[in-house]
Amino acid sequence: MDQYVTGSTIKVLREKKKLTQKQLAELLAVSDKTISKWETQKGLPDITLIKPLAETLGVSIGELLSGQLFSNENRSANLRKGNFYVCPVCGNIIYAVGNGSFHCCGIALPPLEAEAIDSEHSLKAERIEDEYLVSCRHPMEKQHYLSFFAYLSAGQLQIIKLYPEQNAESRFKIHGHGTFYAFCNRHGLFSITV
Numbered sequence: 001m002d003q004y005v006t007g008s009t010i011k012v013l014r015e016k017k018k019l020t021q022k023q024l025a026e027l028l029a030v031s032d033k034t035i036s037k038w039e040t041q042k043g044l045p046d047i048t049l050i051k052p053l054a055e056t057l058g059v060s061i062g063e064l065l066s067g068q069l070f071s072n073e074n075r076s077a078n079l080r081k082g083n084f085y086v087c088p089v090c091g092n093i094i095y096a097v098g099n100g101s102f103h104c105c106g107i108a109l110p111p112l113e114a115e116a117i118d119s120e121h122s123l124k125a126e127r128i129e130d131e132y133l134v135s136c137r138h139p140m141e142k143q144h145y146l147s148f149f150a151y152l153s154a155g156q157l158q159i160i161k162l163y164p165e166q167n168a169e170s171r172f173k174i175h176g177h178g179t180f181y182a183f184c185n186r187h188g189l190f191s192i193t194v
């Protein structure tokens with residue numbers, strides 16, 4: 001463990017909770033002298049008290065130990081501002097509407113950025129009645145293929161999984177303006193906005 005809880009973290013969190021040392025002591029069944037010792041760095045809370053201390057102070061154990069408080073900024077996330085993550089080992093697809101850290105197959109996945117690659121990696125979206133036909137002139141071979149198409153529009157994300165030997169095309173029900181994405185297992189993410 002790199003860091004253990006510090007006295008100043010306990011003090012700041014206790015005061016934020018509007019608890020006196022005595023009140024916090026009672027909640028944790030320790031003496032108020034003990035709390036004072038922790039806060040002045042003359043003693044450390046026993047490991048068995050870390051969880052109840054975090055709960056009482058209303059923070060996660062990670063926040064208590066690191067002294068860094070995280071506020072959840074994902075609550076009113078905008079679907080359109082999310083990120084795709086793809087596992088290079090198993091091909092798992094993750095779409096996150098807010099910041100976070102995502103792991104798959106033991107790997108920390110970076111958020112993908114759609115970028116223009118070349119003409120082989122460019123999408124065509126044609127309107128046919130109430131659908132978009134999305135297609136791409138891209139190989140669909142075992143070693144090099146598109147693994148999914150996605151259609152991201154207001155409040156909705158549709159993903160169609162693709163497999164080698166299939167055609168690189170899919171149909172999506174029209175759901176307003178949006179962006180189509182495709183992911184190539186070799187070259188990454190690219191998109192077209194309609």
Ligand SMILES: [Fe+2]
Nearest residue numbers: 121184186187
């Ligand atoms: Fe490719």
